[in-house]
Amino acid sequence: MTATEPGGHAALVEHLYARGLLDETWRAVWHAVPREPFIPQQAWRQRPTACEPLTTAAERLALIHSDEPVVIQLDDGEPGGPGIATSSNSQPRMVARMLRLLSIDGDNGHRVLEIGTASGYVTALLSRRLGDSAVYSVEIDPGLAHRAVTTLRAAGCTPNLAVADGEWGWPDEAPFDRVLATCALRHVPYALVRQLRPGGVLVAPMARDFWSGAVVRLTADGEGTARGRFRGGASYMPMRAHRTGAPAPVDxxxxxxxxxxxxxxxxxxxxxxxxxxxxxxxxxxxxxxxxxxxxxxxxxxxxxxxxxxxxxxxxxxxxxxxxxxxxxxxxxxxxLGSPGGGDFGLTVTARGQRVWLEHPERIIEPAPVREPAR
The missing domain is CATH 3.30.160 (Double Stranded RNA Binding Domain)
Structure with missing residues:
Protein backbone atom coordinates (compact mmCIF):
# COMPACT_ATOMS: atom_id res chain seq x y z
CA MET A 1 0.00 0.00 0.00
CA THR A 2 1.42 3.41 -0.98
CA ALA A 3 0.54 6.93 0.01
CA THR A 4 -1.54 7.37 -3.15
CA GLU A 5 -3.83 4.39 -2.74
CA PRO A 6 -7.35 5.18 -1.49
CA GLY A 7 -9.36 3.13 0.97
CA GLY A 8 -9.15 4.87 4.32
CA HIS A 9 -8.27 3.44 7.70
CA ALA A 10 -10.25 0.21 7.28
CA ALA A 11 -8.32 -0.64 4.10
CA LEU A 12 -5.02 0.03 5.89
CA VAL A 13 -5.98 -2.35 8.71
CA GLU A 14 -7.02 -5.06 6.26
CA HIS A 15 -3.74 -4.57 4.40
CA LEU A 16 -1.83 -5.28 7.62
CA TYR A 17 -4.07 -8.23 8.44
CA ALA A 18 -3.59 -9.74 4.97
CA ARG A 19 0.18 -9.54 5.45
CA GLY A 20 -0.10 -11.57 8.66
CA LEU A 21 0.91 -8.65 10.88
CA LEU A 22 -2.34 -8.62 12.88
CA ASP A 23 -4.15 -11.49 14.55
CA GLU A 24 -7.93 -11.34 15.00
CA THR A 25 -7.71 -9.54 18.35
CA TRP A 26 -5.31 -6.89 17.12
CA ARG A 27 -7.32 -6.54 13.92
CA ALA A 28 -10.38 -5.55 15.95
CA VAL A 29 -8.29 -3.16 18.07
CA TRP A 30 -6.85 -1.40 15.03
CA HIS A 31 -10.27 -1.03 13.44
CA ALA A 32 -11.49 0.61 16.65
CA VAL A 33 -8.64 3.16 16.78
CA PRO A 34 -8.39 5.31 13.62
CA ARG A 35 -5.02 6.89 12.97
CA GLU A 36 -6.25 10.25 11.66
CA PRO A 37 -7.20 11.96 14.98
CA PHE A 38 -3.68 11.44 16.29
CA ILE A 39 -2.02 13.36 13.44
CA PRO A 40 -1.76 17.14 13.94
CA GLN A 41 -2.80 19.44 11.14
CA GLN A 42 0.81 20.39 10.53
CA ALA A 43 2.58 17.23 9.42
CA TRP A 44 5.26 16.16 6.98
CA ARG A 45 6.21 13.28 4.70
CA GLN A 46 9.67 11.85 5.34
CA ARG A 47 11.94 12.02 2.29
CA PRO A 48 15.54 10.70 2.01
CA THR A 49 17.10 14.14 2.46
CA ALA A 50 14.33 16.36 3.83
CA CYS A 51 10.80 16.48 5.21
CA GLU A 52 8.08 17.55 2.80
CA PRO A 53 5.12 19.48 4.29
CA LEU A 54 1.62 18.18 3.60
CA THR A 55 -0.16 21.13 2.04
CA THR A 56 -3.65 19.83 1.25
CA ALA A 57 -6.28 17.88 3.18
CA ALA A 58 -6.34 15.20 0.50
CA GLU A 59 -2.57 14.77 0.63
CA ARG A 60 -2.67 14.56 4.42
CA LEU A 61 -5.39 11.90 4.48
CA ALA A 62 -3.72 9.88 1.74
CA LEU A 63 -0.51 9.66 3.78
CA ILE A 64 -2.34 8.92 7.04
CA HIS A 65 -4.22 6.04 5.42
CA SER A 66 -1.06 4.59 3.89
CA ASP A 67 1.49 2.18 5.29
CA GLU A 68 3.97 5.02 5.74
CA PRO A 69 5.25 7.08 8.68
CA VAL A 70 3.92 10.60 9.24
CA VAL A 71 6.33 13.14 10.72
CA ILE A 72 4.63 15.21 13.43
CA GLN A 73 7.53 17.33 14.72
CA LEU A 74 10.65 18.99 13.35
CA ASP A 75 13.68 20.20 15.31
CA ASP A 76 12.23 19.27 18.71
CA GLY A 77 9.47 21.78 18.07
CA GLU A 78 11.85 24.76 17.93
CA PRO A 79 11.19 27.28 15.13
CA GLY A 80 13.80 28.19 12.57
CA GLY A 81 15.68 24.91 12.65
CA PRO A 82 17.14 22.89 9.78
CA GLY A 83 13.98 20.79 9.38
CA ILE A 84 15.14 17.52 10.94
CA ALA A 85 12.38 15.07 11.85
CA THR A 86 12.32 14.54 15.63
CA SER A 87 8.99 12.74 16.15
CA SER A 88 6.61 10.77 14.00
CA ASN A 89 3.58 8.53 13.91
CA SER A 90 5.46 5.38 12.97
CA GLN A 91 4.94 3.25 9.89
CA PRO A 92 1.90 1.05 10.61
CA ARG A 93 3.59 -2.20 9.57
CA MET A 94 6.42 -1.49 12.04
CA VAL A 95 3.94 -0.72 14.81
CA ALA A 96 2.10 -3.97 14.09
CA ARG A 97 5.37 -5.93 14.07
CA MET A 98 6.51 -4.51 17.40
CA LEU A 99 3.15 -5.04 19.07
CA ARG A 100 3.10 -8.64 17.85
CA LEU A 101 6.59 -9.19 19.26
CA LEU A 102 5.42 -7.96 22.67
CA SER A 103 3.15 -11.03 22.96
CA ILE A 104 0.85 -9.20 25.36
CA ASP A 105 -2.09 -10.90 27.01
CA GLY A 106 -4.87 -8.89 28.61
CA ASP A 107 -6.28 -11.98 30.26
CA ASN A 108 -3.07 -12.35 32.27
CA GLY A 109 -3.17 -8.76 33.47
CA HIS A 110 -0.08 -7.62 31.59
CA ARG A 111 1.12 -4.13 32.45
CA VAL A 112 3.01 -2.33 29.66
CA LEU A 113 5.46 0.56 29.77
CA GLU A 114 5.81 2.51 26.52
CA ILE A 115 8.91 4.66 25.99
CA GLY A 116 7.94 7.59 23.77
CA THR A 117 4.25 8.57 23.74
CA ALA A 118 4.71 10.87 20.71
CA SER A 119 1.30 11.21 19.00
CA GLY A 120 -0.35 8.81 21.47
CA TYR A 121 -1.48 6.42 18.74
CA VAL A 122 0.39 3.33 19.95
CA THR A 123 -0.67 4.23 23.48
CA ALA A 124 -4.29 4.18 22.33
CA LEU A 125 -3.87 0.78 20.67
CA LEU A 126 -2.40 -0.61 23.89
CA SER A 127 -5.17 0.94 25.99
CA ARG A 128 -7.83 -0.53 23.75
CA ARG A 129 -6.21 -3.98 24.03
CA LEU A 130 -5.32 -4.02 27.74
CA GLY A 131 -7.41 -1.33 29.39
CA ASP A 132 -6.24 2.12 30.46
CA SER A 133 -5.01 1.12 33.91
CA ALA A 134 -2.54 -1.40 32.47
CA VAL A 135 -0.79 1.09 30.14
CA TYR A 136 2.01 3.45 31.21
CA SER A 137 3.68 5.81 28.76
CA VAL A 138 6.44 8.40 29.15
CA GLU A 139 7.30 11.25 26.78
CA ILE A 140 10.26 13.58 27.17
CA ASP A 141 8.81 16.44 25.09
CA PRO A 142 6.24 18.49 27.07
CA GLY A 143 4.53 19.81 23.93
CA LEU A 144 4.06 16.34 22.44
CA ALA A 145 2.95 14.99 25.82
CA HIS A 146 0.31 17.72 26.22
CA ARG A 147 -1.12 17.09 22.77
CA ALA A 148 -1.14 13.33 23.34
CA VAL A 149 -3.14 13.74 26.55
CA THR A 150 -5.75 15.85 24.76
CA THR A 151 -5.99 13.47 21.81
CA LEU A 152 -6.16 10.34 23.95
CA ARG A 153 -8.92 11.80 26.12
CA ALA A 154 -10.89 12.77 23.03
CA ALA A 155 -10.56 9.15 21.89
CA GLY A 156 -11.90 7.93 25.24
CA CYS A 157 -8.52 6.69 26.53
CA THR A 158 -7.08 7.57 29.94
CA PRO A 159 -3.82 5.62 30.29
CA ASN A 160 -1.12 6.54 32.80
CA LEU A 161 1.06 9.26 31.26
CA ALA A 162 4.15 11.13 32.42
CA VAL A 163 6.59 13.71 31.08
CA ALA A 164 9.96 12.07 31.69
CA ASP A 165 13.14 10.82 30.06
CA GLY A 166 12.32 7.32 28.87
CA GLU A 167 15.90 6.18 29.43
CA TRP A 168 14.97 5.84 33.13
CA GLY A 169 11.61 4.18 32.57
CA TRP A 170 8.99 4.67 35.29
CA PRO A 171 10.57 3.15 38.43
CA ASP A 172 7.76 4.15 40.80
CA GLU A 173 5.28 2.01 38.85
CA ALA A 174 7.58 -0.97 38.17
CA PRO A 175 7.69 -3.86 37.68
CA PHE A 176 6.16 -4.23 34.23
CA ASP A 177 5.36 -7.31 32.19
CA ARG A 178 6.27 -5.63 28.93
CA VAL A 179 8.37 -2.64 27.85
CA LEU A 180 8.06 -1.16 24.35
CA ALA A 181 10.40 1.54 23.03
CA THR A 182 9.13 3.59 20.11
CA CYS A 183 12.46 5.40 19.61
CA ALA A 184 15.81 3.95 18.57
CA LEU A 185 18.29 3.05 21.30
CA ARG A 186 22.09 3.02 21.02
CA HIS A 187 22.11 0.64 23.95
CA VAL A 188 19.35 -0.86 26.10
CA PRO A 189 19.22 1.21 29.31
CA TYR A 190 19.72 -1.14 32.23
CA ALA A 191 16.99 0.72 34.15
CA LEU A 192 14.46 -0.76 31.72
CA VAL A 193 15.75 -4.29 32.31
CA ARG A 194 15.50 -3.79 36.09
CA GLN A 195 11.88 -2.71 35.69
CA LEU A 196 10.82 -5.98 34.01
CA ARG A 197 9.25 -8.82 35.93
CA PRO A 198 10.95 -12.24 35.65
CA GLY A 199 9.91 -13.51 32.23
CA GLY A 200 9.01 -9.99 31.13
CA VAL A 201 9.68 -8.91 27.54
CA LEU A 202 11.31 -5.78 26.14
CA VAL A 203 10.93 -4.88 22.45
CA ALA A 204 12.95 -2.00 21.06
CA PRO A 205 14.44 -0.69 17.82
CA MET A 206 18.18 -0.19 18.08
CA ALA A 207 20.56 1.86 15.96
CA ARG A 208 24.33 1.74 16.36
CA ASP A 209 27.03 3.41 14.31
CA PHE A 210 27.27 0.71 11.65
CA TRP A 211 23.72 -0.59 11.96
CA SER A 212 20.93 0.56 9.71
CA GLY A 213 18.58 -0.28 12.58
CA ALA A 214 17.30 -3.54 14.06
CA VAL A 215 14.51 -4.62 16.40
CA VAL A 216 15.54 -6.66 19.43
CA ARG A 217 13.27 -8.78 21.66
CA LEU A 218 14.70 -9.49 25.11
CA THR A 219 13.36 -11.62 27.95
CA ALA A 220 14.30 -10.91 31.59
CA ASP A 221 15.53 -13.86 33.62
CA GLY A 222 14.66 -12.41 37.03
CA GLU A 223 18.33 -12.29 38.06
CA GLY A 224 19.33 -9.01 36.44
CA THR A 225 19.92 -10.22 32.89
CA ALA A 226 17.85 -9.91 29.71
CA ARG A 227 18.68 -11.64 26.45
CA GLY A 228 17.10 -12.36 23.12
CA ARG A 229 17.48 -12.21 19.34
CA PHE A 230 17.26 -9.50 16.74
CA ARG A 231 13.99 -9.63 14.83
CA GLY A 232 14.50 -7.77 11.57
CA GLY A 233 15.38 -4.28 10.47
CA ALA A 234 13.84 -1.04 11.66
CA SER A 235 14.38 2.68 11.20
CA TYR A 236 13.33 4.90 14.10
CA MET A 237 14.34 8.34 15.34
CA PRO A 238 16.84 8.11 18.20
CA MET A 239 15.98 8.58 21.85
CA ARG A 240 17.09 12.11 22.69
CA ALA A 241 19.62 10.92 25.25
CA HIS A 242 21.09 8.58 22.61
CA ARG A 243 21.67 11.07 19.82
CA THR A 244 25.22 11.28 18.51
CA GLY A 245 27.31 14.22 17.46
CA ALA A 246 29.24 14.69 14.26
CA PRO A 247 32.53 12.79 13.91
CA ALA A 248 35.85 14.55 13.55
CA PRO A 249 36.44 16.18 10.14
CA VAL A 250 38.14 14.12 7.44
CA ASP A 251 41.56 15.18 6.22
CA LEU A 336 30.94 -17.89 9.22
CA GLY A 337 28.36 -18.67 6.54
CA SER A 338 27.00 -15.13 6.10
CA PRO A 339 24.52 -15.44 9.00
CA GLY A 340 21.25 -13.53 8.83
CA GLY A 341 20.06 -10.89 11.24
CA GLY A 342 17.98 -13.40 13.19
CA ASP A 343 21.09 -15.45 13.97
CA PHE A 344 22.40 -12.66 16.19
CA GLY A 345 21.30 -11.84 19.69
CA LEU A 346 21.94 -9.46 22.58
CA THR A 347 22.55 -9.95 26.28
CA VAL A 348 22.11 -7.00 28.65
CA THR A 349 23.46 -7.03 32.22
CA ALA A 350 24.47 -4.44 34.79
CA ARG A 351 27.98 -4.60 33.26
CA GLY A 352 26.84 -3.69 29.75
CA GLN A 353 25.59 -5.44 26.63
CA ARG A 354 27.12 -8.02 24.34
CA VAL A 355 26.16 -9.14 20.84
CA TRP A 356 26.36 -12.88 20.16
CA LEU A 357 25.97 -15.26 17.26
CA GLU A 358 23.61 -18.26 17.44
CA HIS A 359 23.84 -18.73 21.22
CA PRO A 360 24.65 -16.37 24.14
CA GLU A 361 28.00 -18.00 24.88
CA ARG A 362 29.34 -17.21 21.41
CA ILE A 363 30.06 -13.55 22.01
CA ILE A 364 31.45 -11.38 19.22
CA GLU A 365 34.47 -9.36 20.32
CA PRO A 366 35.78 -6.13 18.77
CA ALA A 367 38.52 -6.64 16.20
CA PRO A 368 41.99 -5.28 16.98
CA VAL A 369 42.77 -2.12 15.05
CA ARG A 370 45.79 -2.85 12.87
CA GLU A 371 48.47 -0.28 12.28
CA PRO A 372 48.59 0.69 8.61
CA ALA A 373 51.51 -0.58 6.52
CA ARG A 374 53.21 2.34 4.79
Missing part, protein backbone atom coordinates in the same frame (compact mmCIF):
# COMPACT_ATOMS: atom_id res chain seq x y z
CA UNK A 252 41.04 14.91 2.47
CA UNK A 253 44.74 15.62 1.84
CA UNK A 254 45.50 12.07 3.04
CA UNK A 255 43.35 10.49 0.29
CA UNK A 256 44.79 7.33 -1.24
CA UNK A 257 43.44 4.76 -3.68
CA UNK A 258 43.17 1.09 -2.70
CA UNK A 259 41.92 -1.84 -4.80
CA UNK A 260 38.68 -3.53 -3.74
CA UNK A 261 37.81 -7.19 -3.38
CA UNK A 262 34.26 -6.59 -2.14
CA UNK A 263 31.24 -5.13 -3.88
CA UNK A 264 29.77 -2.50 -1.50
CA UNK A 265 26.34 -4.10 -2.05
CA UNK A 266 27.57 -7.10 -0.04
CA UNK A 267 27.89 -4.89 3.04
CA UNK A 268 24.23 -3.88 3.11
CA UNK A 269 22.62 -6.90 4.79
CA UNK A 270 21.34 -6.71 8.36
CA UNK A 271 23.45 -9.72 9.32
CA UNK A 272 26.67 -8.07 8.20
CA UNK A 273 25.68 -4.76 9.82
CA UNK A 274 25.23 -6.50 13.19
CA UNK A 275 28.49 -8.42 12.85
CA UNK A 276 30.61 -5.53 11.55
CA UNK A 277 29.09 -3.07 14.00
CA UNK A 278 30.35 -5.27 16.83
CA UNK A 279 33.75 -6.03 15.31
CA UNK A 280 34.37 -2.37 14.39
CA UNK A 281 32.97 -0.26 17.25
CA UNK A 282 32.78 3.44 16.56
CA UNK A 283 32.78 3.01 12.76
CA UNK A 284 29.82 4.56 11.00
CA UNK A 285 28.47 3.46 7.64
CA UNK A 286 26.01 5.20 5.35
CA UNK A 287 25.14 4.10 1.85
CA UNK A 288 23.35 5.08 -1.32
CA UNK A 289 21.83 2.63 -3.79
CA UNK A 290 21.93 3.19 -7.52
CA UNK A 291 20.74 1.39 -10.62
CA UNK A 292 24.14 -0.22 -11.18
CA UNK A 293 25.35 -0.74 -7.64
CA UNK A 294 25.93 1.02 -4.34
CA UNK A 295 28.24 3.50 -2.67
CA UNK A 296 29.25 3.26 0.98
CA UNK A 297 30.88 5.84 3.20
CA UNK A 298 32.71 4.67 6.34
CA UNK A 299 34.10 6.91 9.07
CA UNK A 300 35.41 6.50 12.60
CA UNK A 301 35.30 8.90 15.52
CA UNK A 302 38.77 10.31 14.76
CA UNK A 303 37.99 11.29 11.17
CA UNK A 304 39.55 8.33 9.38
CA UNK A 305 37.28 7.42 6.48
CA UNK A 306 36.82 5.31 3.37
CA UNK A 307 34.42 5.21 0.46
CA UNK A 308 33.79 2.62 -2.23
CA UNK A 309 31.52 2.37 -5.26
CA UNK A 310 30.52 -0.80 -7.06
CA UNK A 311 32.99 -1.56 -9.84
CA UNK A 312 35.57 1.04 -8.80
CA UNK A 313 38.58 1.34 -6.51
CA UNK A 314 38.09 2.49 -2.93
CA UNK A 315 39.53 5.62 -1.32
CA UNK A 316 40.86 5.86 2.23
CA UNK A 317 41.53 8.93 4.36
CA UNK A 318 43.53 9.33 7.55
CA UNK A 319 45.91 7.02 9.38
CA UNK A 320 43.59 4.01 9.41
CA UNK A 321 43.19 1.55 6.53
CA UNK A 322 39.46 1.55 7.10
CA UNK A 323 38.29 -0.01 3.84
CA UNK A 324 40.79 -2.85 4.19
CA UNK A 325 39.61 -3.45 7.77
CA UNK A 326 36.00 -3.67 6.58
CA UNK A 327 36.98 -6.12 3.85
CA UNK A 328 38.75 -8.34 6.39
CA UNK A 329 35.69 -8.29 8.64
CA UNK A 330 33.50 -9.13 5.65
CA UNK A 331 35.74 -12.13 4.86
CA UNK A 332 35.28 -13.30 8.47
CA UNK A 333 31.53 -12.92 8.07
CA UNK A 334 31.46 -14.96 4.86
CA UNK A 335 33.62 -17.66 6.50
Missing amino acids: TATCRTVPTRTDPRELLTLGFALYAGTRLPGVRMVHADGADGAQVWLQDEDGCAATAITGEDAYEYGARDLWQEVERVHEEYVA
